[in-house]
Amino acid sequence: MPTIQSLLASSASTLQETSDSADLDVEVLLCHVLEKSRSYLRTWPEKQIDKAQLNQFKQLLKQRQQGQPIAYIVGKREFWSRDFHVDSNVLIPRPDTETLIELCLQLIQHKPDAKLIDLGTGSGIIAITLAAECPQLKVTAVDSSMAALQVAQKNAQLNQTQNIRFLRSNWLDQVDNESFDFIVSNPPYIAPNDPHLTQGDLCFEPSSALIAQQQGLQDIMHISEQSQHCLNNKGYLIFEHGYNQKQSVHDILQQLHYQNIHCLHDLSKQPRVSYAQRLSPN
Numbered sequence: 001m002p003t004i005q006s007l008l009a010s011s012a013s014t015l016q017e018t019s020d021s022a023d024l025d026v027e028v029l030l031c032h033v034l035e036k037s038r039s040y041l042r043t044w045p046e047k048q049i050d051k052a053q054l055n056q057f058k059q060l061l062k063q064r065q066q067g068q069p070i071a072y073i074v075g076k077r078e079f080w081s082r083d084f085h086v087d088s089n090v091l092i093p094r095p096d097t098e099t100l101i102e103l104c105l106q107l108i109q110h111k112p113d114a115k116l117i118d119l120g121t122g123s124g125i126i127a128i129t130l131a132a133e134c135p136q137l138k139v140t141a142v143d144s145s146m147a148a149l150q151v152a153q154k155n156a157q158l159n160q161t162q163n164i165r166f167l168r169s170n171w172l173d174q175v176d177n178e179s180f181d182f183i184v185s186n187p188p189y190i191a192p193n194d195p196h197l198t199q200g201d202l203c204f205e206p207s208s209a210l211i212a213q214q215q216g217l218q219d220i221m222h223i224s225e226q227s228q229h230c231l232n233n234k235g236y237l238i239f240e241h242g243y244n245q246k247q248s249v250h251d252i253l254q255q256l257h258y259q260n261i262h263c264l265h266d267l268s269k270q271p272r273v274s275y276a277q278r279l280s281p282n
Contacts, residue, residue: 001048001049001050001051002048002049003045003048004044004045004046004047005045005046007026007049007054007057011026011029011057012025012026014061015061015064018066018067019064025064026061028070028074029057029060029064029070030057032074033056033060034049034053060073067200067203067204068204069092069201069205071086071092071093071201072204077093078093079093079097079098079125080098080101080125082128082129082159083158084124084125084128084159085123085155085158086123086151088205089145089147090122090123090148090152090206090209091123091186091209092201093123093125095266095267096270096272097240099240099264100126100186100238100240100273101126101129101133103238103264104116104126105130105134107182108130108134111181112134112137113136113137113138114182115137115140115178115179115181116130116138116140116180116183116184117139117141117172117180117230118139118140118185119142119171119172119183119184119185119187120142120144120185120188120209120219121141121142121143121152121166122148122186123148123155124141124151124153124156126186127139127152128141128152128156128161128164130184131163132159132161135163136163138163139161139164140164140165140175140178141164141167142166142167142175143168144168144170144171145206145208148209149166149168171219172226172227172230175230179230179235180232181232181235182235183223183227183230183236183237184238186240187212187219187220187223187239187240188208188210188211188216188219189212189217189240189241189245190211190212191212191215191216192213197211216242216245217245217252220241220245220249220252223237224252224256225256227278228257231278232278234278236275236277237258237275237277237278238273238274239274240273241271241272241274243266243270243271243272244271245271246263246271246274249263250263250274258277259276259277260279261275262274262276263275
């Protein structure tokens with residue numbers, strides 16, 4: 001039977017053409033099989049893998065060789081130091097979204113008991129993270145997909161967040177007679193002809209959560225229009241968007257008379273999160 005060290009070395013080489021993070025991928029897969037942390041692999045490199053574990057690892061490795069995302073294979077992904085269940089019904093959490101979380105936390109501290117709605121919640125990483133970090137916050141998580149909502153509800157239980165409710169709705173369509181201090185969203189913003197859709201993890205993620213018409217701006221436009229009627233005075237509309245959409249999003253918000261429009265850059269120094277306020281006339 002192979003040792004941890006030898007199995008990692010031989011397996012990583014088989015992933016070089018499939019993944020640009022082959023070493024990390026095989027470590028994550030083996031940790032999943034062994035139900036151990038990555039530090040365990042380094043502490044016990046000479047420990048042998050038994051036959052059942054080896055067979056399970058080979059099956060998972062084959063899935064990764066076929067391009068399946070690691071997060072879908074192991075069924076989870078860490079975000080903001082919390083574990084979230086993910087499957088093919090939801091997008092895989094990405095570090096870029098932490099920029100949106102950081103902004104929300106800065107703004108919420110001035111109104112800790114605010115009402116916030118997360119549109120297109122998917123796995124729930126935005127809504128649940130903010131609910132967990134801000135216990136007084138009243139959070140509503142919305143998605144048009146029942147399968148996605150079930151994943152998000154599972155994650156709310158996993159992360160023990162009580163101050164959150166879930167609602168099936170196409171954006172704000174089924175949100176009746178309510179207004180919010182914060183409307184946040186990581187909507188579909190990739191154009192249908194974008195070549196990235198045929199590369200990497202995006203091939204396996206739900207297209208309904210990725211693709212928007214009108215050069216990727218249709219849903220951002222729709223949400224911006226609806227939010228005019230659902231934001232409290234001085235409330236914030238906050239979007240994650242594509243790296244090349246900063247000016248287009250700014251123009252949409254400006255045309256709809258939002259004010260104090262700003263854009264923040266992500267970890268890769270790309271324009272990623274735009275936000276603006278609704279200010280009622282005196």
